[in-house]
Amino acid sequence: MIKLDRVWEDTSVLHIHREEPRSYYIPYGDAASARSGKRSRSPLFQTLNGAWKFRYHESVQDVTDPFYEDAFDASSWDEIVVPSCWQTEGYDQLHYTNVNYPIPVDPPYVPDANPAGLYVREFTVREDWTGKQVYTMFEGVNSCFYLWINGQFAGYSQGSRIPAEFNVSGLIRPGTNRIAVMVLKWCDGTYLEDQDLWRFSGIFRDVYLLARDEAHVRDVFIKQDILPDHSSAKLLCELETTGSLDALVLLQDAEGTTVAKGAVRADGRSVITLDIENPVLWNAEQPYLYELFVQDGREVLRFPVGFRRIDIIDSVFRINGQAVKLKGVNRHDSHPDLGQTVPLNHMIRDLKLMKRHNVNTVRTSHYPNDPRFLELCDQIGFYVVDEADLECHGLAVSGDFHQLTRDPDWEKAFVDRAIRLVERDKNHPCVIIWSMGNESGYGRNHIAMAEWTRKRDDSRLVHYEGASRRYHGDADTEALDIESEMYPTLEYVESYGQNPDHAKPLFLCEYSHAMGNGPGDLKEYWDLFYAYPNLMGGCVWEWNDHGIRTQAPDGREYFGYGGDFGDHPNDGNFCIDGLVSPDRVPHAGLLELKQVIAPVRMEAEDLSRGTLIITNLYDFSDLSHLTFDWTLERCGEIVEQGSLGTIQAGPQESVTVIIPFQKAFPDGRCFLTLTASLCESTEWADRGEEIAFAQFEMAAEDSAVQPEQGWLTALRARPVHVTEDGAQLIVTGMDFRHVFDRNLGTFVRISKQGVDMLAAPLSFSIWRAPTDNDRNVHRQWKGAGFHRAGTKVYQVRISEPQDDAIEMTVDFSLGGYMKHPVLHGQAVWRVDGSGEIALATSVKLREGLPFLPRFGLKAVMPAGTEEVEYFGLGPHASYVDKRQSVRVGKYLLRVDDMFEPYIMPQENGSRYGTEWATVTSERGMGLAFHGNTPFSFNASHYSPEDLEEAAHLHQLVKRKETIVHLDYKMSGVGSNSCGPELLEKYRLDEREFEFFIRLRPVFKEDE
Missing domain, CATH: 2.60.40.10 (Immunoglobulins)
Known part of the structure; x- marks a missing residue:
């Protein structure tokens, strides 16, 4: 091994020859080029990004060649592009872990087999730099590195996501120069960098040279x-x-x-x-x-200046004297192909997408993001909770969670991370809160960080959730300005809001875990945030899924997660927990968030007169940038529409508006939809971008969405004929033939004009493919045997056939082996002369069971059943606790359109509040479903079992049949993968209930 001081395990050495931290800037030659913000236009800037020679060693002990010397020939080495993470370039082990350290927990020591990446490149210094002081800047290197210039040792640094600058003037020479870097995967700083992320290594952010005058x-x-x-x-x-x-x-x-x-x-x-x-x-x-x-x-430095004042008055968080709610998300630096190396356009894409979904705050979880990200937040407009690169979560598993923060030997390392955070970002107006890291216990070292930060910058607030009063009620939190929590219950949040004695506002730095098909509890949180002035708002966990794009053996592309690359320990798909996919396709959860935090509230005052109250929830803007348009629909058909244009309402003001209906108000159920959209294009969205909407039911005199037609009443009066064939009861009419099986207690065939509408017997269903947010309760569900519940038929009673109807009454239970039945029920099937099958079910659950995932009827329809038309909430999926972003309407789509491609397959695509649905072939032949009350509806080419068995999307095998679920109710999705349990009001927790549904074979084109 080459001779090195083994400082990577010495907590007293954080750097050697590294410059003191400073604010982020690039020096330019004149004001015009400085204003451009284009670094390449500066004669004082030279990038070192690009191709470097690279060699990977599994252990630093294997590094024996003096690779940093001028005479060393690295021409046979591989090439790697800087910046990059070496794991995404084919070296080392892709590894995802959340809490657990990937090394033995023995601070400050790391494994002797410590992987090392060697980087070498040559560069030429510009001739006009002669006489200048030359500095090299590394914006981010994970986890520590040694630097040589022209064979001479130039310095050492650790702290992965904070800059390291070195004055290399005395080592630079005219002509060709050589820079060499050795990066180690682990150091004692690794114990402070146990964030929930992929464990990447290497020079992952920009590297460049700066030329400065002697006095500058x-x-x-x-x-x-x-x-x-x-x-x-x-x-x-x-x-x-x-x-x-x-x-x-x-x-x-x-x-x-x-x-x-x-x-x-x-x-x-x-x-x-x-x-x-x-x-x-x-x-x-x-x-x-x-x-x-x-x-x-000859130097010009440029800094953005945003005048703003941040304070807390009477426990209310304010900006510029105005109470502000933080509508935030947590965001990692993350790219599906490049890992933690994030290109500028990718950052811009993230922020524009956030802005279009009404997000106003970003928490840089859990480290300072790329410095250019803050420049964009200044410009586009975001509040930033800027977080130190500090997390020791693994200590919670291994023993004393507070071990390092209470150890004076680690104080220097803790405070160093606060200093480098604040010094780099102190001039950005977007930064409103300094965060002292994440999930690292609490003690003297955190207090030292906070005290230094407040002394250095008293213009912003200081935050650290680890000092939560729920866990450290007697801790010294004098140096912290905010009470912070993660995933508290709604009861706790409300109790805090109701208590006027709290001196600090409450900020939920993480809430509403958006993993998979979630989150489902957003509205309840925001009802509280708006209700109580001392609640600041919070940041949803989290912005995006952190999948790594990879290929299956058959060549199909998919997003990998923990364990897919042989990594141990790993936390599976817990990194797939965002509002958008790795390639930034919004999930339905982001659409839900957009509507819940919308800056405009629209409420009914007197719908009969068309009067509404519009409240401006912006903190500083009036509504002049929005245009309001309305549509009146009856049974999904547009009756009338128009525009209110712009509305005059200042921040936090309410105004009354009148919808100028011109036509006679129609009979039946009508829905008024009002939308607020951008009048003009902005930096982040095009003109017409919808910001918020509201929908109101105008009248409800008629209970049916589609009133009964005379022709249908006549059909029902037609005669019904019944014959028996063994256990099968054959019910026929003028154009239908249905077969009821006594042994199964259900219909095994439904047909019209000889066209079969079923591919399997109708059956009751209580199981759903667990969502990520079911991960805790689904153990209880399986413990109760819900996943293997099948039907037991006790008795079937056939009514005396009448001319126009026949009834079959079935006593049944649902249960599986080892357990008593989950429920007992009675199903009454009635067939009339139109061929319609009406089902009335009464159910009683066994005591002591957890709430049900769902209860309903499952219909498997034949191959070729691809068209779905329904009246209810849409156009995207909805659940009882995830339905603020959908609206009532009539929708026509394909079965595949109802599928939501979550990276780990799970329950998806349900439509809450469906009133009728028709599922047919392209020819319009299929089944129509009607409920006496709204029901949850889903049509898919995958069964719950298919979804549950597949670990990844590409492993799903699409069935030719279409599986239709008609649910009395389905439990909500919540956010219990990390957040609190599903709210009781969103659980299917009834011990007894009744369910009614009607099925009728149809040829749509004939109706």
Whole structure:
């Protein structure tokens, strides 16, 4: 092994020769190029991104060649593109783990077989850099690294997701230079980086050189002092220089007009104060940015300036004097192909997608994101909870969760991560809260972090959830400004909101776990957030699924998760827990979030007169950027539509509007839908983008969606004929032939004009493929035998056939081996002269059972049954606790359109509140279903068993048949994969109930 100081296991050594942390900036040659923000236009910037020579070793002990020396020939090595994660480039082990450390828990020690990646490349320094101070900047290297320039040791650093800068001036020479880097997979810092993510390694963020004058502005800290009435502000520009120089500061508004300037002869530390009259304030809704140019000789630094004031008054969180609700998501740096290397356009795509779904806050879980991400948040408009690169979750499993944060030997490492976070990002207006990390216990070292942070920057709030009063009620939290929680129950949140004695506002840094088919509890949280001023809001866990794009042996592409790559320990698909897929396709959960947190609320006042109340929930914006359009529908058909245009309502104001109906109000059930959409295109969405909607039922005199037609009444009066063939009862009419099996207690054939509509007997169903959020309760379900429940027929009674109807009464139970029956029931089947089958079921559950996943009727329909038409909530899936983003209408789609492609297959695609549905072939031949009350409906080419058995989407084998579920009720989806248990009101927890459904064979084109 080459001779190295073994500092990667020494908590007293965090770096060697690394520069002190500073604010993020790129020096430019003039103001015009600085304003462009394009680094390549700076003569003082040189990228080192690109192809590097690379060699991977399974252990640093195997590194014997002096690869960093000038004379070493690395031409035969592999090439790797920097930035990248070496695991996504084919080296080492792709590994996902959440809580558990991937190494023995023996801090500060790591395995001797510590993988190492060796990087070498040559570069040429520009001739006009002669005489300059040259610095090399590494924006992110996981987990620690050694640096050599031209064979000379230049430095060492650890702390994976925070920058490391080195002055390499004395090592640079004219002409060709060589840079060499050795990256180790693990170091003592690994114990502080146990976040819930793929464990990537390598130089995963940008690397570049900067050329500086001998005396230059090293750091800038922009502070503000805004008068309470916002009539004026002082901008304090603190400069730190490496020598004596003349510095000029210019503040320009968004139009490029200079509004203030100042100059100073700086030497060491200096302050320039600028006075600004009537500053335009920054907020996430109206992200107005000034630009501050710091000119120093031939260098120009540019910083965005957003004037805003953050405070807490009477336990209410405020920005610019206005109470604000944080409508947030947690976001990792994550790319389906590149891992933690995230291109700029990918960041832009994320933020625009968030903005289109009414998200206003991002928590950078659980480390500082790429610095350019914050520039985008400044510009596009987001509040940022900026989090230190700190998590020690694995200690909770191995023993003392607080081991490191209470150990003074680790204080330096803890505080270093706060310092580097704050110093890098202190000039970004988007950053409103500093977070001292995540899930790392709580003790003296966290307090030291928070105290340093508040002393350095008192303009923002300091947060750390690990000090939660639920777990550390007597802890010293004086240095924290916010009470923070993860996944509290609604009862806890409400009790906090109701208590006026709390001095701090409550922030849910994580809530509503969006894993798989979820989350299902958003509305209840937001009802509370809006109800109580001391509730700040929160951040859904989390933004995106962290699947890695890979290929199955047969060449099919899929997104892999923990365990798919032979990684141990792993947490399976727990990384697949986002609102969007890895390639950023929104799940229904994101659509639900968009509607629940919509900045416009629309409520009925007097529907008979068409009067509605519209409330502006924006904190700073009026509604002039939105246009309001309305549609009146009857039975899914448009009756009338129009536009209200723009509406005048200031922030938090309500106004009454009148829908100008022109036509006579129609009979029957009608639905009024009002939408709010963008008037003009923005940076993040096109004109017409829908921001919010509301739907109202206008009248309900007629209970049926489709009133009975005379022709159908006449059909029912036709004669019914009954014959017996052994155990089978054959019921026929003018154009139908149904077969009822006494032994099975159900229909085994339904046909019209000789066309069969069933591919298997009708059956009752209580099982669903467990969702990710069922992961806790589904153990109880299986323990009760729900998954293997089959029908036992006790008795079948046939009524005396009448001319126009016949009834079969079946006493039955559902149960499986080893257990008493889950339920007992009675089913009354009635066939009339139209061929319609009416089912009336009464059910009684055994005591002591958990709530049911579902109860309903399952119909397996023949191959070729592909068309679905229904009246109910759509157009996408909905559940009893996940239905704010759908609206009542008549929808026509394919069976495949109802399927939701979750990475781990699970229950999906149900339509809550269906009133009727028709499932047919392309010719229109199939079954029509009607309920006396709305029911949950699903049509799929996969059975619950198919979905449950498949670990990945590509493993599903599509059936030719169509499986239709007609559910009396289905339990909600909740967020109990990590969040609280499903709310009782969303459980199918009734001990006794009745269910009615009607089935009729149809040829749609003849009706």
